[in-house]
Amino acid sequence: MDTPVALLGGTGKLGPGLAMRLARAGVPVLIGSREAEKGVAAAGDINQKLRATGEDFTPVEGMDNAWAAARAHIAVITVPYEGQAAMLPALADSLHGKVVVSTAVPMRFEVGLGPVHIDVPEGSAAQQVAALLPESHVTAAFHSVSSAELKKLAQPLDGHVVVTGDDRKAKLETMSLVRLLPDVRPVDGGPLYCARYSEYLTVLLISVNGIYRTHAGVMLTNLPPDDAG
Amino acid sequence: MDTPVALLGGTGKLGPGLAMRLARAGVPVLIGSREAEKGVAAAGDINQKLRATGEDFTPVEGMDNAWAAARAHIAVITVPYEGQAAMLPALADSLHGKVVVSTAVPMRFEVGLGPVHIDVPEGSAAQQVAALLPESHVTAAFHSVSSAELKKLAQPLDGHVVVTGDDRKAKLETMSLVRLLPDVRPVDGGPLYCARYSEYLTVLLISVNGIYRTHAGVMLTNLPPDDAG
Numbered sequence: 001m002d003t004p005v006a007l008l009g010g011t012g013k014l015g016p017g018l019a020m021r022l023a024r025a026g027v028p029v030l031i032g033s034r035e036a037e038k039g040v041a042a043a044g045d046i047n048q049k050l051r052a053t054g055e056d057f058t059p060v061e062g063m064d065n066a067w068a069a070a071r072a073h074i075a076v077i078t079v080p081y082e083g084q085a086a087m088l089p090a091l092a093d094s095l096h097g098k099v100v101v102s103t104a105v106p107m108r109f110e111v112g113l114g115p116v117h118i119d120v121p122e123g124s125a126a127q128q129v130a131a132l133l134p135e136s137h138v139t140a141a142f143h144s145v146s147s148a149e150l151k152k153l154a155q156p157l158d159g160h161v162v163v164t165g166d167d168r169k170a171k172l173e174t175m176s177l178v179r180l181l182p183d184v185r186p187v188d189g190g191p192l193y194c195a196r197y198s199e200y201l202t203v204l205l206i207s208v209n210g211i212y213r214t215h216a217g218v219m220l221t222n223l224p225p226d227d228a229g
Numbered sequence: 230m231d232t233p234v235a236l237l238g239g240t241g242k243l244g245p246g247l248a249m250r251l252a253r254a255g256v257p258v259l260i261g262s263r264e265a266e267k268g269v270a271a272a273g274d275i276n277q278k279l280r281a282t283g284e285d286f287t288p289v290e291g292m293d294n295a296w297a298a299a300r301a302h303i304a305v306i307t308v309p310y311e312g313q314a315a316m317l318p319a320l321a322d323s324l325h326g327k328v329v330v331s332t333a334v335p336m337r338f339e340v341g342l343g344p345v346h347i348d349v350p351e352g353s354a355a356q357q358v359a360a361l362l363p364e365s366h367v368t369a370a371f372h373s374v375s376s377a378e379l380k381k382l383a384q385p386l387d388g389h390v391v392v393t394g395d396d397r398k399a400k401l402e403t404m405s406l407v408r409l410l411p412d413v414r415p416v417d418g419g420p421l422y423c424a425r426y427s428e429y430l431t432v433l434l435i436s437v438n439g440i441y442r443t444h445a446g447v448m449l450t451n452l453p454p455d456d457a458g
Contacts (some may be wrong), residue, residue, distance in 0.1 A: 113419075113420055113422050114419055114420065114423075116422065117426075146451075149451070158450055159450045162433065162437075187437060187441075188437070188440050188441075189433055189436055189437055189440075190342075190343055190344075190433075190436035190437070190439070190440060191342055191343065193342050193345065194343075194432075194433060194436050196429070197346075197429045197430065197432055197433035197436070198433065200425070200426045200429045200430070201426065201429070201430050201433065203423075203426055204391065204418055204419075204423060204426035204427065204430065205449070207418055207419035207423050207426070208391075208416060208417070208418055208419070208449060208452075210419070211417050211418075211419060212416075212417075212452055212453055213453075214451050214452060214453060215451055216449045216450060216451050216452055217449065217450040217451055218447060218448070218449055218450065219447070219448045219449075219450055220434070220437060220445045220446070220447055220448075221387055221388045221445060221446040221447065221448055222375075222378070222443050222444055222445050222446055223437075223441055223443060223445055224441055224442075224443060
């Protein structure tokens with residue numbers, strides 16, 4: 001993949017690890033931030049970490065979200081659910097006709113219960129993105145990938161990523177993006193409606209993480225081989 | 230485990246496979262049905278299939294749900310979600326103080342979408358069981374185990390079963406029950422509140438099944454070894 005992938009709000013939790021993994025796979029990554037200076041600083045930090053590994057990579061670039069969205073071929077939203085409704089409307093024109101990947105898991109911690117989901121009026125974070133960006137091809141992916149594990153570059157990720165979406169071509173492009181992460185397999189989970197189940201699954205993983213003190217991921221069993229379709 | 234496990238509504242989809250697997254592990258299984266004759270017939274059929282394998286097993290017994298509930302040490306509810314509200318109130322006294330395992334996944338198929346969940350007023354099928362059986366120790370498990378795969382006795386199941394519940398002892402007993410299935414590992418998913426995420430996960434698996442024409446199961450990655458707690 002030699003077309004740019006933008007990480008909108010890429011200076012946060014998921015962005016840096018995802019940027020590093022994709023940069024090592026040769027993808028030109030654009031780190032978008034609310035302020036261009038923050039994006040530039042985060043990109044500098046990421047490139048420095050990548051250089052320290054001694055392995056090949058494509059340097060990442062930092063900029064503001066608007067410019068990242070305008071230059072992107074695919075945009076991945078890496079802000080928490082609470083931030084997306086404020087961020088996306090201004091980017092709708094730049095993202096017109098593009099593949100936009102939702103990764104957010106709407107959740108909070110409740111005393112006595114632990115992690116619980118937040119009800120989203122549109123049904124899921126992904127469907128809210130679709131409502132905010134009606135001219136984009138919205139998919140959902142990467143929910144179950146641990147930000148902490150993503151940053152451990154020496155380790156393969158070794159899990160499955162459920163991808164949902166209503167546009168077939170956008171879903172296939174997202175699945176190709178997932179395949180760039182070492183040892184990660186994309187699994188077609190169905191229409192964007194089903195993104196909620198992938199979001200909820202991550203709440204369950206976070207409950208498990210609290211009990212076992214780990215960063216659990218997920219694999220589906222009994223699947224046919226991935227046809228890289 | 231030499232104390233009886235009742236499968237309430239055990240003549241349906243999940244019951245026979247679960248009965249066979251547990252019987253092979255030496256568990257005395259009671260197949261409950263609305264009518265005793267149906268329970269007896271199902272048990273006869275199951276025993277015949279088990280005998281045909283040539284392997285050791287503890288014969289299963291058939292009876293009506295009321296008698297199965299009364300004799301059970303642990304009861305597993307194996308009727309679909311739609312049937313539990315009619316079945317359980319009459320069994321509440323017999324199940325007083327006992328471990329009751331919810332397995333139901335409230336779902337339906339919607340044209341153009343595929344499998345979708347059904348909203349449960351109590352939050353999940355498992356929490357509805359807890360509301361209907363306030364004097365029982367309700368846990369939830371087995372959602373993601375394929376009924377079809379359970380019946381393939383020559384094959385290990387090779388997956389994880391997320392167990393949720395509010396009563397620690399009941400949850401540990403349920404996890405021990407799960408360990409009796411060959412190559413299946415129980416994973417503590419948290420309080421009964423989180424049973425919904427295990428139910429939703431199964432809707433996602435059923436969506437995946439439709440796309441890949443399989444019976445997918447689930448494994449979590451990055452867990453510490455099972456301590457058989």
